Amino acid sequence: MAVVYDRLMKDAPYDLWVEFTKQMIVDYQPDTRTILDIGCGTGEITHRLQQIGFQLTGVDLSSDMLTVAQQKDPRANIQWLKQDMTNLEGLDQFDCVISYCDVFNYLVEESQVKCAFANIYDALHSDGLFLFDVHSLEHIHNDLSGATFAQVQDDLSYVWFCDPGEEDNSIVHDLTFFVQSGEIYQRFDEVHHQRGYMLDDLKDWLEDTGFLIQQISADFNSHYSTEGERWLFVCKK
Structure with a gap:
């Protein structure tokens, strides 16, 4: 990323x-x-x-x-x-x-x-x-957990899922990117784990x-x- x-x-x-x-x-x-x-x-x-x-x-x-x-x-x-x-x-x-x-x-x-x-x-x-x-925990629960974000540009697009994690106050960011490389688009995926306290x-x-x-x-x-x-x-x- x-x-x-x-x-x-x-x-x-x-x-x-x-x-x-x-x-x-x-x-x-x-x-x-x-x-x-x-x-x-x-x-x-x-x-x-x-x-x-x-x-x-x-x-x-x-x-x-x-x-x-x-x-x-x-x-x-x-x-x-x-x-x-x-x-x-x-x-x-x-x-x-x-x-x-x-x-x-x-x-x-x-x-x-x-x-x-x-x-x-x-x-x-x-x-x-x-x-x-x-x-803040409020931000994690009210704005991030369960939310989906996306953006589409000519040479870059992504879809970002924020799912509740297994631990209390945790979230899993599941991201998929499409990045233009010449005449094709390359896909790559990343998973990020976060936790609030x-x-x-x-x-x-x-x-x-x-x-x-x-x-x-x-x-x-x-x-x-x-x-x-x-x-x-x-x-x-």
Whole structure:
């Protein structure tokens, strides 16, 4: 999916993620220089933060995503690493760690979430900042589970089924793509598993890891409300 990912995500709120990151750094860690972007995908947020002066490292599990990210600007001073967020190696003393676009929802076991929190805690220097988001349970149940999405373009079409998964609050994304290649269309299929978690559980796991939760908000709005499609967490080591 890496080849068509940016086209599918052209309306994603990248600017809002970047502005959120900048503001949280100003509010909670103004001396930030180094940022670790976990689940960086094709590097849209990574590149934007690097371009405004931060030192970036991008981590993703997909080598195809990382290839696309690196090719966007081969001269950019960004380190790209293929690693699993539940088994990070050789990463420490970062001022800030970010993980956006529901990356944590791809961890479908509670133990994986706890392990990732612990790895990120270890990757930060003392007083480091951790910013991430997840799908809200309301969004999973009301907008995603059981829904079907489709798009038809001249050279790209897809059908996307979101079916309830076997685990509580989980969904299975069953995607079929048709991509034009010369005079023919090539079909490829992908299945993605995601799971949502209770807000109180995430808070408990973060605090058990050692994080101090500074604020929780929804959809880039006031931190006094968690009603929305996406919960955003601001934590400090």
